[in-house]
Amino acid sequence: MALLQNVRMKGKHVVADGRVLITVAGLIAFLGCLLTLPSQGHAVHVDYVEAKTVSLLGFVEFPTEWHATTYDIQNIDEVIAGCAHECKDEEGQFPEMKLCFWRDPARKTELCRHIEDPSSGYPFDTTQSLKVESLCEKGCKNGIGLILEARDQFPYLGWVDSLWCWVYSPKVNDFVNILPPMLTSDQGEYKIFPNLGDGIQGVIVKADEIANWQKEGRFGHHRYRVSIYMQGADGYYKKIGDYKTAVKYPSFDDTDEINVIIPELDKIKHLILSKQKKHKR
Secondary structure (H helix, E strand, O other): OHHHHHHHHOOOOOEEOOEEOOOHHHHHHHHHOOOOOOOOOOEEOOOEEEEEEEEOOOOOOOOOOOEEEEEEEOOHHHHHHHOOOOOEEOOOOOOOOEEEEEOOHHHOOOEEEEOEOOOOOOEOOEEEEEEEEEOOOOOOOOOEEEEEEEEEEEOOOEEEEEEEEEEEEOOOOEEEEOOOOOEEEOOOEEEEEEEEEOOEEEEEEEEEEOOOHHHHOOOOOEOEEEEEEEEOOOOOEEEEEEEEOOOOEOOOOOOOOOOOOHHHHHHHHHHHHHHHHHHHO
């Protein structure tokens, strides 16, 4: 999978919130340059396999009779072997997973999106999760959303996840993503808070390591960058602030799961309330 990212991204670093998200991407890009690749313009055959399907029936926020299905790349080894520097599949798209909205089971590709980071074009190949979740208890334009977590695995080097939140927009009569580009490394996590208390509604928090591998080691304890997003009046999430944790938290392999956000909740709430207080002035 790492080599696939190299031939598609041509050695670009992945950047989120103005910083390099995963520095091993540079190494992967360099290794990929050593490959002998076919000429540009070569169409790569991609076989998609149905990964997860979610029914949107019963949710008044979505139009009736709709479902959502993700399709992962099944023949990933063939795609890697046949991919050119700017490879495209037979539909003229970069080889990446798809999310499709559909009503008729015979037309499961009715409305499809290729899943890539909109800011960098970074492609994803595997569905981690697909589910309808509560976003806000009251006072928000979007109370629920279809949450997609897509993953790209780097063998022996970890992974990169991308978070998406899809809602139906009557204005455009289509499904739209209401999150800004949101990437996390394998040492990161995110949490959705419909209600944080103290009048704080519609919050998503992301935490990712601040890599200092020369001093701390790849899987050592790290300080984390905590980023806070809130749903605005228009229904879209916007980043309202971030900060670096004062303490270091264990990462894989020192712990079975990343646990940064919950211990930081008091500081997160304080930052949100401070922002809201300043906004009211």
